[in-house]
Amino acid sequence: MSDSPETRSPSSDEDRRGFLTKLCLGLSALIGAMITLPGVGFVLAPVFARPKQAWRKLGKLDEYEVGKTVSVEFKDTIDQPWAGVTALSGAWLRRVSENEFIAFSINCRHLGCPVNWVEDASLFMCPCHGGVYYEDGEVAAGPPPEPLARYTVRVKDGFVEIETSSVPLTTNDQV
Amino acid sequence: MTMLGKIWNWIDDRSGFSDVVMPMLEHVVPRDARWWYVFGSATLCAFIIQVLTGVALAMVYVPGGDAAYESLVYITNDATLGYLVRGMHYYGATAMVMLAVIHMTQVFLHASYKYPREMNWMSGVVLLFVVLGMAFTGQLLRWDANGVWSVMVAAEMAARVPFVGGYISQFLMGGETVGGSTLSRFFAIHVFILPGLIFAGVGLHLWLILRHGISEMPKADQPVDPETYKEQYEGRLEKTGVPFWPIAAWRDVVFSTIMVAVILGCAIFVGPPSLGPAPNPANIHANPMPDWYFWWYFAVLSMLPPELETYVILGMPILGAIGLFIVPMLSNRGHRAPSKRPWAVATVIVGATAFVVLTIYGYRKPWSPDFDVKPLPPEVVRSDDPNIQHGAVLLRDKGCLYCHNVDGFGGYRGPELSVIGDRLDRGELVIRINNGGYNMPSFASSLTAEELSQMVDFLLTRTDHPSAETEEKSSDEPPRGQQ
Ligand code: FES
Numbered sequence: 001m002s003d004s005p006e007t008r009s010p011s012s013d014e015d016r017r018g019f020l021t022k023l024c025l026g027l028s029a030l031i032g033a034m035i036t037l038p039g040v041g042f043v044l045a046p047v048f049a050r051p052k053q054a055w056r057k058l059g060k061l062d063e064y065e066v067g068k069t070v071s072v073e074f075k076d077t078i079d080q081p082w083a084g085v086t087a088l089s090g091a092w093l094r095r096v097s098e099n100e101f102i103a104f105s106i107n108c109r110h111l112g113c114p115v116n117w118v119e120d121a122s123l124f125m126c127p128c129h130g131g132v133y134y135e136d137g138e139v140a141a142g143p144p145p146e147p148l149a150r151y152t153v154r155v156k157d158g159f160v161e162i163e164t165s166s167v168p169l170t171t172n173d174q175v
Numbered sequence: 176m177t178m179l180g181k182i183w184n185w186i187d188d189r190s191g192f193s194d195v196v197m198p199m200l201e202h203v204v205p206r207d208a209r210w211w212y213v214f215g216s217a218t219l220c221a222f223i224i225q226v227l228t229g230v231a232l233a234m235v236y237v238p239g240g241d242a243a244y245e246s247l248v249y250i251t252n253d254a255t256l257g258y259l260v261r262g263m264h265y266y267g268a269t270a271m272v273m274l275a276v277i278h279m280t281q282v283f284l285h286a287s288y289k290y291p292r293e294m295n296w297m298s299g300v301v302l303l304f305v306v307l308g309m310a311f312t313g314q315l316l317r318w319d320a321n322g323v324w325s326v327m328v329a330a331e332m333a334a335r336v337p338f339v340g341g342y343i344s345q346f347l348m349g350g351e352t353v354g355g356s357t358l359s360r361f362f363a364i365h366v367f368i369l370p371g372l373i374f375a376g377v378g379l380h381l382w383l384i385l386r387h388g389i390s391e392m393p394k395a396d397q398p399v400d401p402e403t404y405k406e407q408y409e410g411r412l413e414k415t416g417v418p419f420w421p422i423a424a425w426r427d428v429v430f431s432t433i434m435v436a437v438i439l440g441c442a443i444f445v446g447p448p449s450l451g452p453a454p455n456p457a458n459i460h461a462n463p464m465p466d467w468y469f470w471w472y473f474a475v476l477s478m479l480p481p482e483l484e485t486y487v488i489l490g491m492p493i494l495g496a497i498g499l500f501i502v503p504m505l506s507n508r509g510h511r512a513p514s515k516r517p518w519a520v521a522t523v524i525v526g527a528t529a530f531v532v533l534t535i536y537g538y539r540k541p542w543s544p545d546f547d548v549k550p551l552p553p554e555v556v557r558s559d560d561p562n563i564q565h566g567a568v569l570l571r572d573k574g575c576l577y578c579h580n581v582d583g584f585g586g587y588r589g590p591e592l593s594v595i596g597d598r599l600d601r602g603e604l605v606i607r608i609n610n611g612g613y614n615m616p617s618f619a620s621s622l623t624a625e626e627l628s629q630m631v632d633f634l635l636t637r638t639d640h641p642s643a644e645t646e647e648k649s650s651d652e653p654p655r656g657q658q
Binding site for chain 2: 043044046047049051052071072073074076077078080081082083084085086087088089090091092106107110111112113114115116117118120121122123125126127128129130132134135140141142143144145165166167169170
């Protein structure tokens with residue numbers, strides 16, 4: 001304690017206190033920023049990453065019957081080895097003609113539950129809240145606000161390939 | 176003095192247990208604080224169960240998309256006592272949600288949130304929502320097909336937030352799809368973030384109880400007046416109060432003992448919820464369903480007209496939270512006795528009824544197509560005519576029975592068809608099936624003319640007058656209104 005109270009006027013004491021308060025608060029804010037910002041950036045990074053896409057082989061062209069709608073599985077673009085089986089995505093694939101395919105996302109456009117293809121009725125039905133879609137993906141009944149989303153499909157070197165994409169959020173186009 | 180006594184004295188002196196903690200435990204509480212008051216401490220006790228069993232589970236559970244499911248299978252089937260610990264964690268969660276809600280209802284009915292305990296209530300409301308968040312994230316950590324699809328639903332809901340919704344759901348999923356990062360995120364939220372908030376919230380909540388004292392049982396002749404309340408409260412406590420420990424605390428302890436015993440009993444005899452199929456997001460044969468305390472919300476979501484949906488999905492939790500939070504700001508003085516507060520009583524009754532009704536509704540899921548319907552048995556078909564018989568088969572194959580019920584067979588989404596032959600004639604049925612209608616798809620493109628007529632033939636046999644079975648309804652009878 002070098003300065004004794006008598007040697008300093010009350011006002012300079014107040015100044016000093018004020019300064020030290022500001023110093024402490026300022027430095028604390030700095031500490032806080034230094035601690036949190038890297039973590040926040042780390043956690044938020046996936047939100048701002050550009051969507052990745054990749055083509056995935058589904059199977060040989062001749063494995064698919066014209067007019068049939070079948071469920072297919074493929075690995076999405078996530079390359080984390082620890083995703084395991086959760087790196088898979090599914091789709092409903094229909095061979096429309098010799099060289100034309102359509103692939104529907106299995107996610108119901110209502111709240112994302114997996115829709116089922118009911119062959120005899122030619123309908124996609126959702127188990128969650130009763131959404132129903134026609135074979136072209138248009139809404140037939142229930143709460144879904146939009147037709148089923150589609151994946152891009154192509155035929156290359158005798159293989160059917162599908163282009164991965166993100167989960168079709170109903171309001172994707174709003175952001 | 177014995178050795179043990181000496182050790183205790185040392186600990187007591189250095190820690191201040193007798194000086195600081197004991198007086199807190201012995202703070203004076205109203206004498207009439209009886210069995211009504213045990214729910215808060217029981218909620219805390221349930222939280223302690225959750226922490227202990229949760230820590231235990233986390234020592235084996237692997238929070239990774241590839242291995243979480245396998246580790247849970249191991250915990251449930253192979254690990255020593257794993258079945259029990261998982262069961263306790265599950266029933267503890269149920270207990271915590273239930274007790275928090277009961278505790279809150281009691282506080283609301285007795286208006287204990289009024290002056291000076293407004294902040295007790297507000298911190299409690301925040302805690303309630305954190306607890307619900309724990310329940311929800313915990314369900315995802317089960318990481319079976321149901322868990323994975325619940326993330327998907329959560330992401331879709333979050334995506335409805337205007338402007339930033341897409342970002343929020345990508346944040347939840349940790350990317351564009353549900354995969355490796357997703358589970359890790361929910362794990363971190365479930366074991367670090369939310370429990371941290373609960374610890375802090377409980378600390379504040381308890382501190383506020385010590386600061387303002389436990390409220391008395393409401394009396395009709397003792398309305399709260401902030402000017403005089405504290406003085407009168409202190410005065411009454413001085414005359415009739417009793418130390419919390421152990422005179423009032425014994426009831427809390429007895430109730431918590433029973434609660435823990437029930438949880439343990441359920442874990443032993445009923446066991447943890449069974450794991451669904453493996454979490455393959457490409458598996459379309461999943462039937463996502465939340466844990467029971469969210470069934471009511473599930474029911475609400477399926478009954479809403481699409482235009483309102485976004486507002487409800489986002490508005491209900493937010494308005495609910497704000498509404499509850501500001502209760503003490505709306506009125507923090509005046510009567511506390513339920514007999515003087517009919518609106519409060521009515522609110523509780525309406526809320527509880529709505530919860531029960533919607534929960535039952537959510538469980539039955541009458542709005543969902545029933546994919547497992549069996550073909551109609553001969554005693555229901557009641558006909559030798561192959562045409563009609565085939566019509567009955569078609570009714571199932573074409574999915575009609577998923578939604579419509581015939582004599583107890585089939586789903587409940589659409590109107591029942593048991594006596595449809597009395598309501599609609601051939602022409603009307605054909606139009607109905609071909610064109611569809613409100614919430615019914617059109618089947619024009621998926622039925623041949625022959626199939627259609629067989630189906631209609633069968634439907635026309637569905638009447639109240641079995642004698643007229645195969646006869647067509649006479650066309651001069653005016654058609655009755657369609658459902
Ligand atoms: S998620 Fe498909 S109807 Fe709700």
